[in-house]
Amino acid sequence: MKQIPQRTEVPTELTWDLTTIYSDDAAFKADIQTIKQQSEQVAALKGQLAESGADLYRVTTAVLDLNRQLERLYVYASLKNDQDTSNATYQDLSGQASNLLATVAAATSWFEPEVLALSQDALQKLIDAEPRLAAYQHLFDVLGKQREHTLSVAEEKLLAGASDIFDASSKTYSVLSDADLVFPIVQDEQGNDVRLSEGLYGVLLQSTTPKVREQAFKALYSVYQQFRHTFASTLASEVKTHNFTAQVRHYGSAREAAMSGNDIPAVVYDTLVKTVNGHLDSLHKYVNLRKEILGLPELHMYDLYTPITGEPSLSYTYEEAQQEALKALAVLGPDYVANVQKMFDNRAIDVVENRGKRTGAYSGGMYDTKPYILLNWQDSLESLFTLVHEMGHSMHSHYTRTNQPYQYGDYSIFVAEIASTTNENLLTDYLLKTQTDPQVRAYVLNHYLDGFKGTVYRQTQFAEFEDYIHQQAAAGQSLTADFMSEFYGKLNQHYYGDGVVSDPQIADEWTRIPHFYYNYYVYQYATGFAAATTLAQRILSGDVAKRDAYLNYLKAGSSALPLDVMRQAGVDMAQPDYLQTAFATFDDRLAEFSKLARELKK
Template sequence: MRQIPQRSAVPTALTWDLTTIYPDDAAFTTALGEIQTAADQAAQLKGQLATSGADLYRVTTAIFALYRQIERAEVYASLKNDQDTGNATYQGLADQADALAAKVGTAVAWFEPEVLALSADQLQALIDQEPQLKAYQHYFDVLGRQRAHTLTADEERLLAGASDIFDASAKTFGVLSNADLEFPVVQDEDGKDVRLSEGLYGVLLESVQPAVREQAFKALYRVYQQFRHTFASTLSSEVKTHNYTAQIRHYGSAREAAMSGNNVPAVVYDTLVKTVNQHLTSLHQYVALRKELLGLPELHMWDLYTPITGEPSLKYTYEEAQQEALKALAVLGPDYVANVQKMFDSRAIDVVENQGKRTGAYSGGMYDTKPYILLNWQDSLESLYTLVHEMGHSMHSHYTRTNQPFQYGDYSIFVAEIASTTNENLLTDYLLKTQTDPKVRAFILNHYLDGFKGTVYRQTQFAEFEDYIHQQAAAGQSLTADFMSDFYGKLNHRYYGDAVVSDPQIADEWTRIPHFYYNYYVYQYSTGFAAATTLAQRILSGDAAKRDAYLGYLKSGSSDLPLNVMKKAGVDMTQPDYLETAFQTFDDRLAEFKQLAEQLKRQ
């Protein structure tokens, strides 16, 4: 039986090297003491920033230096914990970092309210007094947009001190999902016993054997359904937290509060949902084609991920995937490729699954560290796409941090998914240009269509669900498991149409989606994928100016408003055009795939 290895059994070369953040846990502990001292000193700066421009600069730089220190500690503890969430030592480090972050937040909670207590003219006068403050001009301009939503210093201090409490629901979900749930033994395609996990689940759903897919689907949901009421409680509490903080900050809704934090207007969200719903027919056509080509009497939810073309003919070891990634991304230029190679060579990637490791994949790190990538590698095309996707995030982070000062050394989550999905689009183009076998091309097109389905359609479905439960909770509705499952089941049927059976388990899918705890994050996967379609086309045009405009976006960080950054890159996200371009690409590739599939049937 295939066993997931213990962390200690994973080869060092396949793990990330966190000693570049702190050489060891003792150094981390020492840093916590230094941060506590700096936080105490920062608290004493209250009331000093409005005296002169020089004082405003002194206080501002001290606050940002503290942010820099605590972010480093949080990243180290988080990465250590994620590599083995069942390790009590690293659970403790993460708890210490989170608790100290709350204390830091409390210590500096006065800062932004004190800045905002100044009128716009008073603040600008101070900035004009001190030339070094020009480097913070955009930061202060953006902060000024929050004047109506910032509380008094004492109120902000109380909220900051409660941040660890507000995070409790998400943490409980994470511990349950990643460490405490015990998944059963199932059979793989060879009839061998394997221990089911979230990582293996995705692989088994791609099996060409219907019985393997069905078994994995039902086994996974049996586990989650045992705890559906617990998950309803954690999700309900998270939603209440979002609604509560939005209310006390004088926003009309949690959605408005979340989007305002990224300086994104509501029209972007509404346009996405409206446009996607206008194109559900395309998804219904694809689902119906999937049923036809698979030759199934009934198409179930567990049949939506297996390649229509049969056994995946493209599999990659991790080493092979690195070389393919470098070739696919070469269109972005030699400097970009060199930085990707550096990621591969510097143990910046934690590659394989181990017991207790956080599921899924992400890119992490902060301004003073290299970007890090967490993977749960499987030898599949999907894992290659995941590698390229996360590398897009990491290169975005690298270019931002090497071209911007710390105060602009991060970027809005609204633009974060664009870099990653642009890389995915470039990989698809590379594969379609280099693979001539009709079966392989059909497989790639199928993968693209599935990716579009899973990103643009599926994440917008999630966005609709997320907005609905926030609205319902705000109106006084109790978010019970039955209530949420009833709506989710109907929503899922509307998206996928009559060609797929609405299996009862899918109504409980919300129980296992971590992004519902991210406060209106998921819609950005959809907008990001659509914007990436346009950007990839611009890059692939061969016009160096368009490629450089894209690299300019990667380098911008938070030095400008996110919509302005994207306009400079060549995409106006206030208009629906970029969405229509994405759906046209989907329809074109669906038509090409259908033609190829019919050709293969005749052979």
């Protein structure tokens, strides 16, 4: 029976090198004490920032320096824990980092209320009196937007001290889903016994053998359904936390509170949901075509990921995928490609799945570290897309951190997914231009359509569900497992239409979606993918000015408001045009794929 390796069995070259953050755990622990001391020193600065421009600069930089040190420590603990969530040592380090996060939050909780206690005119006079504060003007302008939502110093300190408590539901969900759930033994396509995992599940759903897909689907959900009431409790508590925080900060809703952090107007969210619902007919055409080409009497939810045109025509080892990624991204210029190569060469990527490793993939790190990527590699086209996707995040981080000072050295969540999905679009274009075999080309088109389905349609579906449960909880509705499953099942049927059997298990899909704990994150996958379609077309036009406008977006960080950054890159996300462009591309590729798939079936 094939087994997932232990962490100690993974080749070193396929693991990330975290010694560039801390040489060892002892150095990490020493920094904990340093940060605790710094926290006390920063707490003592309370009441001093309004005396002069020089004092405002001194206090501001002290607070930022403390947060900078904390981020470095927190990133190290998080990455260590994610590489093996069952490792008690790194569970402890992660716990210590979380505790310190609450300590620092409490020690600095007075800073923003003190700044916002000043009138706009008084604050501007202090800034104008100290030339060094000019580099922080945008930071204070953004902070000023929070005046009516910032509480008293005492209240802010109380909330900051409770941050670790507020995170309890999310942490419980993470430990339960990543470390404690034990999945059954299933059979792969060759009839081998394999231990099911979230990573392997994604591979088995792409199997061309219906029984393999069905078995994996039912086996996975049999485990999640055992704990559906527990998952309902953790998700309901998370939603209550979001609603509570929004209420005490005088927002009209949790959604408004979450979007205000990036200064994103409600019209962006509402336009997405309205436009996607207006194009569900395209999704229905696609799933009906899938049923036709696969020749299935019924199309189930577990049939939505297998290649319509048969066995995958493309698969890549990790080494092969690196070379393909470099070729696909060459259109972004030699400097971009050189920085991608550095990621490959300097052990910035944790490649393969091991027992206890966090599922999925992400790009991490902070201002003073290199970007890191976590993968759970499978030799598939999907893993190549994942690699290119996360590399988009990492290059966004690299260009931001090397072109902006620390105070602007990060970027908002809203624009984060745009860089990653632009890379995916560039990879799709590269494959369609280089693959002439009809079978291969059909497979790539199929993959693109599935990616669009999973990113634009599926994430908007998630966004609708997330907004609904927040609204219902705010209205006093108890978020029981049955209540959420009933709504989710109906919503899923609405999105996919009558061409797909509404398998009872899918109503419980919300139990295994970690992004529902991210506080209105998911809609940004959909807006990001759609915006990336327009940006990719601009880059591929061959116009160097348009390519450079995109690279300038990567370099902008948080030096301007997200919508302004995107307008400068060439996309106005307050208007529906970019969404219409994305759906037009989907329809064009669906038409091409329909023709190819039917010809191949003859």
